[in-house]
Amino acid sequence: MNLKRLSILLALTAAPAAPQAHKGLTTLYTFAGPPTDGSGPQGGMVMTGGVIYGTTQYGGTGSGCGSLGCGMVYALSPPGSPGERWTEQVLYNFGGASDGAYPASGVVFDRNGVLYGTTGSGGAGYGTVYSLTPPAVPPGAWTEKVLHAFGDNDDDKWPASTPLVGPTGTLYGTTMGGAVYSLTPPSQPGGEWVEQVLVDFSPFGTIGTNPLTLISRSGTLYGTTEYGNGCCGTVYSLTQQPGGRWQMQTLYTFEDSAASGISPRALINGPGGTLYGTTYGGLAGECNYNCAGTVFTLTPPVSPGDAWSEQVLHAFVGPAAGDSGGPDAIALLNAKGRMVGSAFSGGANDGGTLYEVAPPTTAGDPWLYSLMYSFKGLSDGAHPTGVIVSRGVIYGTAGTGATGYGSVFEFIP
16 A cells, blocks of 8 residues: 555544444534534445544535535544544535436545546536545545546446456446446556446346446345346346456346346345345346345356356345344454345334345355344434444445434444
8 A cells, every 4th residue: 555645544544443342333524514514424435443434425515406415425433532523524525417416326536546527417417536635744635636536328327236446456347338348547647547337237138237236246246126137137247357358247137026136226245255135126927126125146067167056044024023124234243254235124113124144054054044133213313325344343334314314333243
């Protein structure tokens, strides 16, 4: 890591606060909303040095989006003493014009301490990819730069996923318009970033539609499409070939039944080359987007050319039965495959849940599912939008809360 950037990050972060002694959920910060604070925190947070970095889709001081606000990037620093409040620092307020508006994805650091993210609007009208560079001397202002502004292209617009940072600094992401793209940094300081469309998901539905999540492992990209390929979405891989061309392979197609779920959302790397993910819907015999959903695993083939195999680890009953509904984000809690996740709806108050799915103690037995927490909607927020794990503690965002503008929480299992 660049030593200058490292020193900046260390100066900006406080010492990590020790986990609170009691188990359960604690609200770390409640957003106050526009015109001074954020509203609608998004998933895709990142935590380093005990500080949480994230985005809110609305709010902030930007004046170009009316009363909603154009969104912002924030940092939350832990208190110096247990029981004190976490401190918010606004890193950037989007203005709604050329700098972008409505950041609908999270943020990610590169090895030099620069933050990257996307906005769903602004720029040339269809969203941006931006960087935020920390100040040379804290606590100065962070500097935003638009690396790419998406124009009126049928497929290559409205960025969706949090950017991936490749080993050489290249960024990778997806667009709601239907593309996977890369952004290559300039060879000389001050030069232009170069965009390339790696795969175009068209015509509609042939190989998938609406690419969402994108992850990487050992140089291969893996992602999900929400719809298409017959009905209900896909999981695919992208591998770079000699000469630079990227080859796409559909690993799994979700069918019209609860046997596989429908509309895949989250995707993470699991142990032994497996992939874990969630589907947002699915009922027996129906291609139904009623927010029941599943947690699944995809296992790579033993022999080249064979198919990947899917296993549903848990099928949710849905909000009508008091269970979780609309599972979205998941994260590994340990290296053995124990997972935690958030569901947008369901639970005792239909405000969303936190849940756990763990491997069985005896091979061949069902995976173990437990409902960890039901959001109440007032004091503790509702409709969680993402989770991350640090030192066994779960951190996440709730889309609404006591103020109606959302919150950031921690949960100790």
